[in-house]
Amino acid sequence: MKYIVCLGDGMSDWPIEGLGNQTPLAYAKTPNMDALAAQGRVGVVDTVEAPFYPGSDVANMGILGYDPAESYTGRAAIESAAMGVDIPNGYSAFRCNLVTISNETMVSFTAHHIETAAAARVLDALNQHFDGRVQFYVGASYRHIAVMPGAYPDIVCTPPHDLTDKPVVGPSEGGAAVIQALMTEAQAVVQSVGTGATDIWLWSPGTAVNLPTFHVKHGLTGGVVSAVDVVKGLGCLMGMHVPDVPGATGFLDTNYAGKWAAATAILETSDFVYVHVEAPDECGHLGDVDKKVQAIEDFDAHIIGPARAYLKANPDTRIMVLPDHATPCAIKTHSREAVPVVLAGLGIASNGATKYSEAVAVQTDWHETTPWALFKQLIC
Ligand SMILES: [Zn+2]
Secondary structure, eight states: OEEEEEEETTBBOOOBGGGTSBOHHHHSOOHHHHHHHHHSEEEEEOOOOTTSOOOHHHHHHHHTTOOHHHHOOOHHHHHHHHHTOOOOTTEEEEEEEEEEEETTEEEETTTTTOOHHHHHHHHHHHHHHHTTSSEEEEEETTEEEEEEESOOTTOBOOOGGGOBTSBOOOOBSTTHHHHHHHHHHHHHHHHHHOSSOOEEEEEEEEOOOOOOOHHHHHSOOEEEEOSSHHHHHHHHHTTOBOOOOTTOOSSTTOOHHHHHHHHHHHHHHOSEEEEEEOHHHHHHHHTOHHHHHHHHHHHIIIIIHHHHHHHHHOSSEEEEEEOSSBOOTTTTSOBOSOEEEEEEETTOOOOSOOSOSHHHHHTSSOEESSHHHHHHHHHO
């Protein structure tokens, strides 16, 4: 049996007046997802348990069948794995955004989507200044990693994307004074480079993670196709194939054909593939309803369509489609409610739904309360 999970990041949403009180997913033309719904089983799943924040890191880890309560140490630890950065024993990695703050207000949590080359100049200057007390590693655009001695299991750091146009809120609880002092010390260095970034923002720390491999945990070989480090890092930590797809951008202009080609290449030698598409989440963060509808329609046409064709040619296959969490355009950030899921393919009987949407999914008889229980349904 082959297993295909197609994940539309942040795809679910709330009803929107301008769409006739439908969600973007219900409003969008999604003939392929609807065909899977008619042929298979539709329901809802709670992807993130309290007290975890409904972030992509925790949610995707759960959907891959790992309980974050056993395995999660922080987003930065996962992204470090994708970047090939080792976190030594006794050290912590922080996610390090380059941001633009003015009058104590978070003007841009991306430093206006700073170019990677400009960001690298800032991080060079920081590495020279801190001289080994903190080590900065260049990721992409505004997303970087800082590694430093110590552990910060109790620190509370606000994700910078939750502060857009709001007064900045510094870290609190265990070790907060140390981290705040680093951010303050970095300020003059960042501004001296003259890129438009004014500050570093340190958040979501983690220590080194040791996960059982996907093969040990589930008895399956597999791979992950994604544009973003937080999902690629999960694949790396799980010992899966994680190809770099040229032109995979994490936005509407991503290379869908390249992503699907990478997925089928993985399926030639492995049992399982996880195809992650970031664009719906980005559109939710922008609050752009039209773009979110387009992102969902593109996902349906360019990923779910080919997945259905694969199922037709290889009937010994199951396909599961879901988001990791909702990113409602109305609030421009993540929310925690259960998300719709559709599972179709070999041995999966219809449960009467004819469409894949939030409203249809909550009315069916299928509700999984954890994503790892859902994963067991996929591979049972
Ligand atoms: Zn997400």
